[in-house]
Amino acid sequence: MVSVTSSEASRSRSKKVCVIGAGPSGLVSARELRKEGHKVVVMEQNDDVGGQWLYQPNVEEEDPLGRSNVPIDGALKVHSSIYSSLRLTSPREIMGYSDFPFLAKKGRDMRRFPGHKELWLYLKDFSEAFGIREMIRFNVRVEFVGEEEKKEDVRRWIVRSREKLSGKVMEEIYDAVVVATGHYSHPRLPSIKGMDSWKRKQVHSHVYRVPDPFRNEVVVVVGNSMSGQDISMELVEVAKEVHLSSKSLEISSGLSKVISKHQNLILHPQIESLEDDGRVIFVDGTWVVADTILYCTGYSYKFPFLESKGRVEVDDDRVGPLFEHTFPPCLSPSLSFVGIPRKLIGFPFFEAQAKWIAQVLSGKSSLPSSDQMLQSVAEFYRSRDLAGVPKHNTHDIADFTYCDKYADYVGFPHLEEWRKQLCLSALTNSQENLETYRDSWDDHELLQEALQSSHFTNFNC
Secondary structure: OOOOOHHHHHHHHOOEEEEEOOOHHHHHHHHHHHHOOOEEEEEOOOOOOOHHHOOOOOOOOOOOOOOOOOOOOOOOOOOOOOOOOOEOOOOHHHOOEOOEOOOOOOOOOOOOOOEHHHHHHHHHHHHHHOOOHHHEEOOEEEEEEEEOOOEOOEOOEEEEEEEOOOOOEEEEEEOEEEEOOOOOOEEOOOOOEOOOOOOOEEEEHHHOOOOHHHOOOEEEEEOOOHHHHHHHHHHOOOOOEEEEEOOOOOOOHHHHHHHHHOOOEEEEOOEEEEOOOOEEEEOOOOEEEOOEEEEOOOEEOOOOOEEOOOOOEEEOOEEEOOEOOOEOOOOOOOEEEOOOOEOOOHHHHHHHHHHHHHHHHHOOOOOOOHHHHHHHHHHHHHHHHHOOOOHHHOOEOOOHHHHHHHHOOOOOOOOOHHHHHHHHHHHHHHHHOOOOOOOOOOOHHHHHHHHOOHHHHOOOO
């Protein structure tokens, strides 16, 4: 009988893993995979870490609606959809990874709800603290991910990438691929009668950066999301009129206060049609002649590089089938996704996902059978349908209980109570005080509880 040393055993469990994307979910995935002894290469199309949080001011090359002039590989020219004035909608205390709090640092943006640059700097700090940069190939775009022909029942992946500067193409084989490309880049557009023939300016918020280009214009903002509200409040200072078109006229008291304050900010129902003479007609029969329509209508999931032979598909923004939003049953565990879920406290959740993937790949954790996973996905879809959740909101979680259940897969700590309560407190404050909630709050006791917790007190810079 041949004995196997522990180092040989760990080497046999070690996988060569490609992580696509160096944003919040890709960075923590790289860290957790390496912790488990895997050999990791991160491919990042931009020249630095951060993903969505790496602000890209130059959007001239991007199609205004992010849909035409897209190269054959389906990739957009601009990844980030962040506008210049964007500030976090959650307090910084809840946003850090479990062992790396998002601390206010002297000489930087120390506000509780800082601007986007501060979160990017946090991600840079995280990368440097854990030596993640050395695993990243920058300015490399993944063009193809597909299964290698199976040998001895072992599934491996062909990854073809292109260096953006030199054009050099590389083709490599990996044991596993982790997709961490984010979901706030590819614009989701409504279907409106006359939209394709309307001659005036139409843009998606993906390419919105500053309000100046809209000075003295009549602008229709479509979509009453946080970004739609934020951008409307910014435009109202420079535009002649801002007409906010919303699915529902039942709005928060916070937005109601803003509208009552600005005579040139008018609320409308959904758009019925766009007319050749520049009119935007709303479903209640009212209309306005607009210079620009700005779509704040969200984003779609797209994986243009992935060839899964139909085993992972995006159907009206439902990515699936994915067991627990992470593993495609027929391709697990060698293919996985991090960062698909929305409407949750992202960083700790993505960290739990990353730990789970890393442990499954090393054999420390195991998955149910393919049939059991497919059954679980079917039950989840059925529960969403019964709850009346539209298919395109499949991955909107909005449930702390689910986050805790998920953490149990890997023995990851449940979300701290203060983290949950600070999240809810900020949400309630934003509903009531849309213009001021980032700078005026009444959760001081909760904040003290948070700062005295082990998340902050056990951390040494």
